[in-house]
């Protein structure tokens with residue numbers, strides 16, 4: 379018998395082992411995600427309509443339910459080389475601390491300046507915009523991770539980048555703002571007087587701190603008004619999940635290298651892009667009957683779209699300018715409680731992740747934020763990395779599963795996605811340390827208000 383391979387603390391891939399294609403799980407899904415609908419006609423959106431908002435190639439990717447593998451262009455592979463492969467880490471120290479027979483691995487995506495996985499899609503979106511000869515792109519950002527990643531990607535390809543940043547974040551997170559400006563982005567606090575929709579909102583609500591929905595509407599309007607600009611989005615869309623499949627493909631290759639077979643794969647879920655990207659290749663194997671895994675999406679109890687939402691068509695933005703998507707949603711008017719500090723505050727969920735969940739291919743749990751920060755701190759103290767609060771949702775679930783293994787004596791192999799670092803979230807950590815953080819779980823009544831705003835979509 380061959381001796382068991384010793385698993386290193388970090389598993390990296392050699393150049394020739396690196397994935398060169400993204401994997402499109404939609405091609406293997408028996409029940410395809412429902413099509414996006416045009417917000418005006420409520421009919422499935424066409425390529426011609428979609429290309430008015432997004433770059434041509436990205437619109438094509440958005441509508442592509444048939445090609446399982448899509449070549450990653452060489453320029454993007456070259457950029458990936460600057461920070462990829464991301465390490466797959468065997469959490470030896472955490473296992474020891476938990477005294478569990480479980481084997482825990484995490485795929486760490488925080489090893490780039492933007493601090494999260496969002497750069498994987500930002501660089502792809504910037505590349506296709508450049509290819510098309512566009513001048514620039516517009517987007518919104520809340521806490522700032524997506525805006526930062528996009529700024530880096532645009533500066534690499536010498537594209538203009540205009541970020542509408544939710545005003546409260548703009549004021550409260552000046553460091554994020556300055557990182558974006560360092561990479562040459564123009565950052566405007568939203569709502570602003572530079573767009574029609576911004577001026578209207580300012581008139582109605584003077585002094586408002588803004589919202590993601592409003593920033594999206596401003597970014598979409600700004601792209602539409604300017605020649606040679608398109609709007610880009612950092613999560614939720616199927617094209618973003620496609621780009622993020624680099625996480626799952628690398629994870630699969632790293633596991634294969636050491637003959638590791640995971641029992642469980644865990645990811646945090648906001649709009650679903652890191653989760654979708656991590657699990658896609660594994661879900662593909664599951665659908666094709668080649669392997670079986672437990673797959674777990676982890677969301678905040680204060681914004682529980684999968685575990686308590688409805689699977690219906692909804693607006694993707696509060697401004698109702700974007701196409702409608704069928705997804706697990708709390709309603710586009712749903713706002714998590716103001717004391718919710720842990721991110722993952724999007725009201726809906728990627729259509730791909732939603733369909734996989736509806737088909738029973740993945741499970742979901744929700745966790746409360748004080749428990750999330752407790753897990754984050756425990757993790758930081760033994761594994762060294764200071765996790766983003768979003769990522770800590772996955773840590774919390776992985777720790778819970780590892781503790782269960784201790785009780786049952788099962789030697790399960792658990793893989794989770796550690797999406798990023800939390801250096802810009804220290805105000806939230808501070809609240810946790812000072813005992814000022816509270817848990818908030820929306821009541822049925824709170825949720826009913828969000829559901830009341832769901833659009834009636836006849837015949838679909």
Ligand SMILES: *Cc1c(COP(=O)(O)O)cnc(C)c1O
Pocket residue numbers: 493494495496523524612613614646647648649650651652653722766768769797798799
């Ligand atoms: C944006 C973000 C998330 C959540 O977004 P998804 O699209 O659900 O992946 C999770 N972790 C970090 C660090 C993020 O920046």
